[in-house]
Amino acid sequence: MLKPGVVDTVGAFCDALAETRINKIDRRGKYLIFHLSSGYYLLFHLKMRGRIVVATATDEDGKYLALGVRFEDGSELRFYDIWTWGEFRLLDSTGLESHEGIRGMGVEPLSEEFTCAGFIASLSRRPKSTIKAALLDQSTLAGVGNIYADESLFRSGIRPDRLAGSLKEDDVDRLRNMIREVLAEAIGDGGTASDNYFDAENRPGRYVPQVYDRGGKPCPRCSEQLIRTRIAGRGTVYCAACQS
Numbered sequence: 001m002l003k004p005g006v007v008d009t010v011g012a013f014c015d016a017l018a019e020t021r022i023n024k025i026d027r028r029g030k031y032l033i034f035h036l037s038s039g040y041y042l043l044f045h046l047k048m049r050g051r052i053v054v055a056t057a058t059d060e061d062g063k064y065l066a067l068g069v070r071f072e073d074g075s076e077l078r079f080y081d082i083w084t085w086g087e088f089r090l091l092d093s094t095g096l097e098s099h100e101g102i103r104g105m106g107v108e109p110l111s112e113e114f115t116c117a118g119f120i121a122s123l124s125r126r127p128k129s130t131i132k133a134a135l136l137d138q139s140t141l142a143g144v145g146n147i148y149a150d151e152s153l154f155r156s157g158i159r160p161d162r163l164a165g166s167l168k169e170d171d172v173d174r175l176r177n178m179i180r181e182v183l184a185e186a187i188g189d190g191g192t193a194s195d196n197y198f199d200a201e202n203r204p205g206r207y208v209p210q211v212y213d214r215g216g217k218p219c220p221r222c223s224e225q226l227i228r229t230r231i232a233g234r235g236t237v238y239c240a241a242c243q244s
Helices: 010-017 093-098 116-124 131-136 146-156 169-188
Strands: 022-028 031-036 041-045 050-056 065-070 075-081 087-091 227-231 234-238
Touching: 010 087, 041 050, 041 093, 087 093, 116 131, 116 169, 131 146, 131 234, 146 169, 146 234
Parallel strands: none
Antiparallel strands: 022 031, 031 041, 041 087, 050 075, 065 075, 227 234
């Protein structure tokens, strides 16, 4: 018998995947959700160094292989996880709805539901948090990570260490627009250019950040030296001249 909510043994996991089809693939925040014909859902989160690739059965497994799923045409979906921080779970509808990461997630930033009024309401729940910390909190906004938080704050001219409660309506609306703009550009470029990121067909991303991971280098706008600090436990880069 499969345990309600979550499949938690290797044998049950393999049995539940056998002879099933992937009907649809969704995304919620940073999670990928595979809808299976069995009624179950295969949930992935790549975390920092996880990768999903499509391979053939004759390709070598390689290091850090955490999961392999073979399809009827002989191709394979492989999940590699260098730091073992990644997540994959086989869940039924109850398990998916109650999953901690999914259940409390905020609005999707590229959706019509991401309005200025809604964003203000979300930020008002944590007025004493820095705006960078608020953006990284997935209950505030779904899917914005460290790279795109830095980039959006830079484009909007807002310092990452400003308190969320100090932002005016114009600040929030400008930040909202920049979040959407940055994400759309990054998606269009296939993700951020990095030694760590490749898509399912092993192609690197092409989006080049303006400030992220460029601490100590000249600001692309004013040429002042970019400042690197830590906020909410994450490396953060900003320009003291361009952001206030």
